[in-house]
Amino acid sequence: MARLNWGMIGGGEGSQIGPAHRLGAGLDGEFAFVAGALDHRPEAGRDYGRRLGLDPDRSYGNWREMLEGEAGRADRVDLVTVATPNATHFEITREFLKAGFHVLCEKPMTMTVEEGEEIVALARETGRICAVNYGYTGYSLVRHMKAMVARGDLGRIRLVVAEFAHGHHADAADADNPRVRWRYDPAQAGVSAQFADCGIHALHMASFVTGQEVERLSADTVSCIESRALEDDAMVNFRMSGGTVGRLWTSSVAIGRQHGLTLQVFGEKGGLRWAQEQPNQLYWMPLGQRLQVIERGEAGLSPEADRTTRVTIGHAEGMPLAFANIYKDLAEAIRARKEGREMDPAADLYPRAEDGLRSMAAVFAVAASGKADGTWVDARPPMFR
Ligand code: NAI
Known part of the structure; x- marks a missing residue:
């Protein structure tokens, strides 16, 4: 089964939550990490992406470059994670949804209720997945x-x-x-x-x-x-x-x-x-x-x-594995859409834009x-x- 393509924005070197996302997304072999705009400093982001194994042309300097670069590719990312500081979530999530990408956004999804309503409406209108990382539900x-x-x-x-x-x-x-x-x-x-x-x-x-x-x-x-x-x-x-x-x-x-x-x-x-x-x-x-x-x-x-x-039983599982379960749900949701079938109801638990x-x-x-x-x-x- 071909792996799904995954990219992330934010989560650069030294960030708190970036590593948990990369561990979680990679754990079950469902997603391949292929693209990123990882840092607010373009060069630091490009360099770190390359060190993590991204192709140089998919290790972007900022999220707008990534949006443009990925939108034009046949093998574009199936899911993009937004793990930047809070005030940037709304704009990045909105633009990726508009361009037809599925998004997993860090919490809080937006800074205002109005922005939140706009994201919910947009996710419904575009039919794209907009998940929110309440990762502990995993x-x-x-x-x-x-x-x-x-x-x-x-x-x-x-x-x-x-x-x-x-x-x-x-x-x-x-x-x-x-x-x-x-x-x-x-x-x-x-x-x-x-x-x-x-x-x-x-x-x-x-x-x-x-x-x-x-x-x-x-x-x-x-x-x-x-x-x-x-x-x-x-x-x-x-x-x-x-x-x-x-x-x-x-x-x-x-x-x-x-x-x-x-x-x-x-x-x-x-x-x-x-x-x-x-x-x-x-x-x-x-x-x-x-x-x-x-x-x-x-x-x-x-x-x-x-x-x-x-x-x-008896061997402890911890937080990155809980995040991995959100990614496992999302992989099932994306695959079900690609294959035109109902998703496994036991996987239909990832937190949504409505949350x-x-x-x-x-x-x-x-x-x-x-x-x-x-x-x-x-x-x-x-x-x-
Ligand atoms: P952090 O400050 O440690 O790292 C933020 C990263 O984003 C840095 O690498 C920074 O260079 C990069 N960045 C900032 N602006 C960017 C931009 N415009 N484009 C690309 N990259 C950019 O922050 P932390 O603690 O990792 O938090 C990130 C988000 O994750 C926050 O929204 C926070 O609320 C959320 N979070 C969620 C948790 C959860 O359990 N779901 C736990 C911890 C944080």
Whole structure:
């Protein structure tokens, strides 16, 4: 089976997320890395691309050159990943969709709700895939949680509790470091810092697992480091479309916490708890019984979990493999389109432009509610009201 052609924008040398994408895309042999505009400095990007094995004529100096170069090729990229800083996502994603490419965009997909609506409309109009990298939904046991909820193991879901709290911006003495400061500067970060950066992962995860959308929310946002104009900590209460009550805590000043992404789901018949730093175990507490530990890779899990597990039970799988599962879904989605068939439903789980838009509406809702002392606000994008 011929490999699909893949390219990326951003993710240059020394970037945080570039390597996880290259590992994820390459892992199953579905995608060949053939093109890139990897850095905001053209020469550094071209040079790094060549060192990673790209043909010199496909290691581009910027994304516009790449768009032009790839659009004219018979073997053009089947999928392009946008892993640049946030403020550039909208324009790059829009232009590649318009030119007929499938896109995987990093989160947050856009900087405003209006831009998000434009991307959703464009993806629908062009019929192209516009996925958003909520990569942690790729973990096998997160998919198993979703399957357990969908098949009714927990009964009606009463409560979902999500956290994404780390301590990496907690040092007040380091707050003016340019690598940290821009994140809390409204001119560069927009209306929200910590919630837009990390909170949206947790909120999306709550929707992904419960199968419900966030409808209303009330937020308490604070800057624990007072010089910051945007929040470094937020507690968000929300209500979901199926009646589930949601709680979310996100922080960048939680000293001692590392990545800190966890999800707990409580239904009428049982509770689940999963933590990204121990992603190979899922804690399952059926009502009135003992705590059970579900291991990734054990027999009898859901098809969604089986499809996204590679090494046998007891050998840890981690974050690049979760990203690989998003790429595995996308490869199946692209191949199904090429072959004119239905895609495997167990693969139809990659986050969409609609999810990116819902997150953006939530970001603005959190900012508005935080400013209004926690007033409850509508968290849905106008397009979905
Ligand atoms: P970074 O600052 O470490 O790297 C950004 C890279 O993009 C650099 O190589 C830079 O040279 C390049 N770049 C900047 N502007 C460019 C342009 N116009 N054209 C081509 N390349 C350009 O940033 P990081 O942390 O890797 O984040 C990138 C994106 O990924 C952000 O939107 C961030 O929110 C997202 N992210 C997502 C994560 C996830 O779990 N889904 C985790 C970490 C980051």
